[in-house]
Structures are given as structure tokens and as C-alpha cells.
Amino acid sequence: MIEKDRKPLIRFKGFSEAWEERKLGEVGEFNPKSELPEIFKYVDLESVVGTEMIAYREERKLTAPSRAQRLACQGDLFYQTVRPYQKNNYLFKKPCNNYVFSTGYAQIRPHVNGYFLLSLVQNNMFVKSVLDSCTGTSYPAINSSDLADIQVCIPLKNTEQSKIGTYFQQLDSLITIQQRKYDKLKNVKKAMLEKMFPKAGADVPEIRFKGFSGAWEKRKLGEMGSVLMNKRIFKDQTSNEGDVPFYKIGTFGNEPDAFISRCLFKEYKLKYPYPENGDLLISASGSIGRIVEYKGKDEYFQDSNIVWLQHDYRLINSFLKQFYSVVKWSGLEGSTIKRLYNKSILDTPISLPNPEEQSKIGTLFQQLDSLITLQQREIEKLKNIKKACLEKMFV
Numbered sequence: 001m002i003e004k005d006r007k008p009l010i011r012f013k014g015f016s017e018a019w020e021e022r023k024l025g026e027v028g029e030f031n032p033k034s035e036l037p038e039i040f041k042y043v044d045l046e047s048v049v050g051t052e053m054i055a056y057r058e059e060r061k062l063t064a065p066s067r068a069q070r071l072a073c074q075g076d077l078f079y080q081t082v083r084p085y086q087k088n089n090y091l092f093k094k095p096c097n098n099y100v101f102s103t104g105y106a107q108i109r110p111h112v113n114g115y116f117l118l119s120l121v122q123n124n125m126f127v128k129s130v131l132d133s134c135t136g137t138s139y140p141a142i143n144s145s146d147l148a149d150i151q152v153c154i155p156l157k158n159t160e161q162s163k164i165g166t167y168f169q170q171l172d173s174l175i176t177i178q179q180r181k182y183d184k185l186k187n188v189k190k191a192m193l194e195k196m197f198p199k200a201g202a203d204v205p206e207i208r209f210k211g212f213s214g215a216w217e218k219r220k221l222g223e224m225g226s227v228l229m230n231k232r233i234f235k236d237q238t239s240n241e242g243d244v245p246f247y248k249i250g251t252f253g254n255e256p257d258a259f260i261s262r263c264l265f266k267e268y269k270l271k272y273p274y275p276e277n278g279d280l281l282i283s284a285s286g287s288i289g290r291i292v293e294y295k296g297k298d299e300y301f302q303d304s305n306i307v308w309l310q311h312d313y314r315l316i317n318s319f320l321k322q323f324y325s326v327v328k329w330s331g332l333e334g335s336t337i338k339r340l341y342n343k344s345i346l347d348t349p350i351s352l353p354n355p356e357e358q359s360k361i362g363t364l365f366q367q368l369d370s371l372i373t374l375q376q377r378e379i380e381k382l383k384n385i386k387k388a389c390l391e392k393m394f395v
Contacts (some may be wrong), residue, residue: 002270006153009392015160019395025148028108028117033073036061037098038388040238042068044281045080045104051118051172056099070101075114077103079121082141091118107242112154115165120152141212153395164393168386175382182375189368193326196361198351212357221345225311230274231304249286260300264273268300275301278317278323279308284340290331291324294318309345314353318362323350 006018059068072092082086082104091114092099101107110117120126129150134140155161195206203215236248242259251257275281277296282289285305311320329340330347352358
């Protein structure tokens with residue numbers, strides 16, 4: 001690698017020297033030996049997500065899994081050697097000596113700034129180098145020796161390492177704070193749903209808006225409407241590119257991978273059932289009960305797998321959307337059936353107040369959903385900033 005290629009595209013002011021190429025094993029000690037305590041907190045491969053440790057479990061040395069080998073010391077970096085593309089790597093920051101990690105992690109005791117090294121191994125170029133050295137395809141893995149041989153570039157000055165590490169540490173802290181706000185909003189919504197819809201056997205909710213009283217009416221969805229779906233689209237009527245997106249069950253709620261012509265769309269929209277703006281589309285197979293609100297765009301949906309309830313004035317869609325998030329579909333409890341049939345939808349019981357109270361409940365949760373969406377976008381924005389910085393601030 002020539003010198004000009006060993007300089008990142010973006011760096012802090014005051015630094016201009018080329019970075020130095022080294023093996024990863026030269027910038028940290030791999031898998032240092034330690035005597036395990038008699039009782040410890042065990043961290044397995046499912047316990048780290050992203051760069052956060054989300055769980056651990058208590059174990060005893062005599063009965064612990066054989067993979068419980070890596071005794072953590074403050075500042076150690078744990079690199080997931082199995083499916084490294086997941087980037088589940090953790091910098092151990094706790095002043096403790098009773099956490100033991102699985103041998104599914106390579107333990108690196110850094111000779112460089114720890115946060116710099118954590119950021120370096122999250123970089124896509126580094127991950128590609130690791131994957132190139134992995135064995136296995138569906139379950140790629142790398143051993144510690146091969147990982148230690150991977151070439152990396154690092155700045156010679158500790159101050160530049162420190163500045164980069166601190167920058168990504170602060171960025172991770174911001175992401176964590178925003179994630180906690182998001183989780184809190186989700187928990188608030190969950191708690192409110194539990195209290196603003198009647199529990200099993202009850203005919204009134206625990207909490208309701210001022211001015212409303214009396215029992216909610218018990219009905220079945222089929223008493224207020226019927227299940228509709230789009231006209232069947234055959235494979236030879238679709239293409240990889242086109243005018244109107246065609247959503248199948250696998251792409252429902254995501255990006256389409258098939259399209260139909262505008263001419264066919266106009267014909268079928270005119271002749272056959274088609275959702276109205278605000279109707280709630282339901283996945284009837286796969287992940288049963290996923291809901292997508294139809295926003296009025298020109299789109300078409302796979303028949304039988306994606307359906308909606310066309311209902312009368314007694315149901316408000318904003319209320320129905322929240323009901324769908326807590327519903328137990330008729331006939332599916334304890335069933336191994338992976339399809340939601342029209343009859344199950346129509347036979348599903350619902351408790352509902354008058355339309356005015358429905359509207360208030362629906363509006364409240366719409367506002368809460370908007371806050372959750374905004375918070376999610378903030379997290380995505382920060383993650384995109386981090387991704388761009390990882391690409392441009394490393395060699």
C-alpha cells in the first residue's frame with residue numbers, strides 16, 4: 001500500500017502523516033490467559049448486539065459451558081469470530097473481574113486506544129478482510145490466529161487515535177441515548193394499550209378519556225364488514241421494473257421486487273376490490289397480522305396473502321389499527337396454522353366504544369406513533385452518520 005493510500009479521507013486538524021500498516025496481533029494481545037473465578041457472569045454470542053452488551057447469566061466454574069474461557073479485564077475488546085458480518089463486538093468498560101466471555105469471541109487487550117480499535121473493527125473494509133479469511137459460507141467463522149494476521153492501518157500518534165476513539169465513543173453514546181428514548185416510548189405505548197383496551201372478561205378499560213362511560217360493545221369483525229383483496233396477479237403479468245409496485249407477502253411493508261403495468265393497474269382498480277386511503281392491509285401468511293396502512297399511492301397487493309376489512313361507520317380506522325396491534329385472531333391460539341383465513345378475521349371478537357371515543361383513542365396513539373417514528377428516524381440518522389464516518393475516517 002503506497003503512502004498516499006494510507007491517509008484517511010477525513011481526519012482531525014493538525015494531522016497529516018500517513019498511517020502505519022500493522023497486523024492486528026501487533027496492536028493488541030490476543031486471548032490472554034486468566035484463572036476463572038468460582039462464580040461469574042457469562043457472556044455468550046447472543047449477549048452482545050451491535051456494540052452493547054444486552055445480557056449475561058450467572059454461572060459457576062464447575063458447571064459452566066466449556067466455551068466460558070475469556071475472563072474480561074477493563075479495556076478489553078471482544079470480537080465476535082462467528083458471523084463477523086453482524087458486527088457484534090464489545091469494548092469491556094466495567095471495572096469488574098467477574099465477567100467471562102465465550103470463546104466465540106476473540107479477546108484483544110489493546111496496545112492502542114480502545115475506542116479507536118473498536119471503531120476500526122466495525123469498519124466495512126475490516127469486516128471484508130475478515131470475511132475473506134473466514135471458513136464456511138452459511139456460518140462463516142475465523143480463528144484467532146487468522147484474525148491476528150489481518151493487516152490494519154493505524155495512526156502513529158496516540159493523540160490522533162484518541163481523538164478518533166473519543167469521537168466514535170460520543171457518537172455511540174448519542175445513539176444509545178436516542179435508543180433508550182425510543183425504547184421508553186415503545187414501553188409507554190405498550191402500557192397504554194394494555195390499559196386503554198378492556199382486558200379479557202372486562203367490558204371497560206382501566207383508563208379512558210374524560211366524558212366517556214358505560215360498557216364497550218362486544219361484536220365480531222364480521223358484523224361490521226367483509227374481507228376484501230386485490231384481483232390475482234400472475235407471474236407473467238409482473239416484471240422487475242415497471243410503473244406500479246406489486247407487493248407480495250415477502251415484500252409487504254418493504255421495498256417491492258415486482259411491478260405491473262399501469263394499464264393493468266387501472267383496469268383492475270376499476271373492476272375489482274381496491275383499498276381506500278386509510279384502509280389497513282393485513283398479512284394473512286408468513287408473519288401473520290402485520291399491518292400496513294394504505295396511503296393512497298398507486299400500488300397493488302398479492303391476493304389472499306394481503307387482505308383488508310371493508311367496514312361500516314361503526315369502526316374508525318385509527319382505532320382499528322391499535323386494536324390490530326393487540327388482537328388475538330380467532331382460531332389461531334395454540335394453532336400451528338401459518339395462515340390467517342378470512343373466516344378467522346370475521347370471527348374475531350372486538351370490544352368497541354362509540355365512534356367519538358374510538359376517534360380520541362386513535363388520535364392519541366397516532367400522535368404516539370408519530371413520536372416513535374421521529375425517534376426512530378433520529379437513530380437512523382445518527383447510525384448513517386456513523387457509517388459514513390467509519391468509511392471516511394479509516395484507511
